[in-house]
Amino acid sequence: MKLYIAEKPSLGRAIADALPKPHKKHDGYIEVANGDCVSWCIGHLLEQAEPDDYSEQYKKWRFDDLPIVPEQWQLKAKSKTRKQLTVLKKLIKQAEQLVHAGDPDREGQLLVDEVIEQVKLSQAKKHSIQRLLISDLNVSAVKKALASMRTNRDFIPLSVSALARSRADWLFGMNLTRAYTLAGQKAGFGNVLSVGRVQTPILGLVVNRDNEIANFIAKPFYEVFAHLHTQEQQSFTAKWQPSKACEPYQDEEGRILHRGLAENVAARVTDQPGEVTALEQKQKKQQAPLPYNLSALQIDAAKAFTMPAQKVLDICQVLYERHKLITYPRSDNRYLPKDHHQEAASIIKAIATNGGQSEANCNAAESSRRSKCFNDAKVAAHHAIIPTAKQLKSATLNSDEGKVYGLICRHYLIQFYPDYVFNETKVAVTIAGGLFKANAKQDVELGFKVLMGRSELKDQQTLPPLVKGEQLHCSHGEIIDKMTTPPAHFTDATLLSAMTGISRYVKNPDIKKILKETDGLGTEATRAGILELLFRRRFLQRQGKSILATQTGKALIGVLPEGLASPDLTAKWEASLGDIAEQRMSYQQFLTPLLSDLSHFIDQAGQCNSQVFAQLPKTPQKRRFKSKAKPKSA
DSSP states (O other), X not given: OEEEEESSHHHHHXXXXXXXXXXXXXXXXXXXXXXXXXXXOOSOSEEEOOHHHHOXXXXXXXXXXXXXXXXXXXXXXXXXXXXXXXXXXXXXXXXXXXXXXXOSSHHXXXXXXXXXXXXXXXXXXXXXXXXXXXXXXXXXXXXXXXXXXXXXXXXXXXXXXXHHHHXXXXXXXXXXXXXXXXXXXXXXOOSOOOOOTTHHHHHHHHHHHHHHHHTOOOOEEEEEEEEEEOTXXXXXXXXXXXXXXXXXXXXXXXXXXXXXXXXXXXXXXXXXXXEEEEEEXXXXXXXOOOOBOHHHHHHHHHHHHOOOHHHHHHHHHHHHHTSOOBSOSSOOOOOBOGGGGGGHHHHHHHXXXXXXXXXXXXXXXXXXXXXXXXXXXXXXXXOOBOBOSOOXXXXXXXXXXXXHHHHHHHHHHGGXXXXXXXXXXXXXXXXXXXXXXXXXXXXXXXXXXXXXXXXGGTTOOOOOOOOTTOEEXXXXXXXXXXXXXXOOOBOHHHHHHHHHTGGGGOOOHHHXXXXXXXXXXXXXXXXXXXXXXXHHTTSEEEETTEEEEOHXXXXXXXXXXXXXXXXXXXXXXXXXXXXXXXXXXXXXXXXXXXXXXXXXXXXXXXTSOGGGGTTSOOOOOOSSOOOOSSGGGO
16 A cells, blocks of 8 residues: 655645545545555644653753753654544554655655654665655646655755754744743743744844834935936936035935035036936846745735735635645745746636636737746746646635735736836936936836836836937026935835845845845745744734834843844854755754854843843733744744
8 A cells, every 4th residue: 555645634635636536535544446545744743842741840940951952852742633643653554655745845844754753664664755746736737746756765854954943943942932031030021032043033123123213313415406408498307426525425325415515516507508428228128027936925915915924825825725726835936847838828728717817918928938937947846836727617716815816827927928128218417517317218018017017117207319419408406305214114025025135134244145045034934924923922013014023022132142133043054954955964063053052042041131021011921932843933
């Protein structure tokens, strides 16, 4: 008997649909016509043991017990899914051949591997395990995946990487949460103060932004524009570009802070001749943006619909599992395999049938067109999130499902539209020795922008025909009074963008380089959950669309060492975890320095100024901090 072990029941049912019929449904598994069986996990069936599972003494939180470092790591069955674990273990023992069908990512690999490890198998049976990688739940896609299975041995490094991450998050989350909660108790604050490798730097981002806004002092600055006319009385405006001699009157962003200087420039150019001293005219093309990965989809859904990241992920899971209208949603990739292009026509037809985009938009797509997204070299464990060829019959999508499905369809459909073509003109005009510049864009062919909108052009002026050396007349100089503005509070869209592009917030060039090469803070699968965790633990709060830190969140960041409140630590970890997955680093090489860092951070927690917690509002919370095998607790 061959046993397929899926990550979730929905995936198990999809695999069974592609196997011989008739089927017999049993409690926790499906038996197919040839005697093979399909069973499933229900997410993680196992979780990291709690400290008091290792020793009774850890039931009471004491600083002297820290750090708690298990000598022999233990997993325990989750109480809600213990029955399914029993079913799986029995089937694993009976099976002659095992097929690992976890989701195609680091967590999916570990999730099934750790269940198989609960059963003592022979080395021969372990070596024969196959790996089934599925990203589309429709029958044709599953059959295709079944025909191209690999050996599970190829994915051992990925599993070790996930295991290292899971244990490291437990060590840091469990120990540092206890350390800072105990520090808060010294000041009479009774709530749990959780600390994690990913959640804490995210909180640090928000706290830093809030502080920057609170401490911001607005300053006036000035811009000077020349109102110019050609000999044919065609007009346009050009903006003054301060020379190096003006630097003493500018801020670090080059803005003029001295109104007298602006007035002098405006007066000097009024009723003066000007000359076009430089002219650059180019026709440019812009290709369609790539199909979505999860973070890009969450960012666009937040901008378009003010939809929180977790809600977008939940909707995607429904579209993937229940409706089978999209491919695997927790993807970090924005490219597609080349052979996927063969399905373009049928997917576009499904988009029209399902109302993902209008029939007119679908008919205008050229399915033979091959955009840059079709690139085997760029596809890793997953490919981009795209619609499937499934056509809805009776079931309909609710409003929010339709919105998210529509975004995914649009970003797929534009791959089959022409480039956006525009003319770009840049002109430099010299007036009374001063340099003024103007830019303009003019549509030539809208291409994919027909579906995307062109808001970036709405406020831009057009320029008359110009030639280098042409003489112009400046009727007057105009001063525009402006005030510096603070950065905006984070929103769902901008905070997700900051998490994916976290290198922008790091000064250390070595750390910046690492973060540019990784996916940023968290992963596609965990970012939404970590944000929700920070709200649930009352470290973050919403005010309309804005996300702000609470007093508790600010107090915690205020006492934490820089190494915990910044992205540096997670950057080092992610680089190391990537090295483990690529077999450039061992598990032990990762863990040894990590334990040294942990001891140092615990010492700092013992010496922190805990009085900052004394005046914080107290809200009912469960005192005990539960670790999770999934990186929600990160």
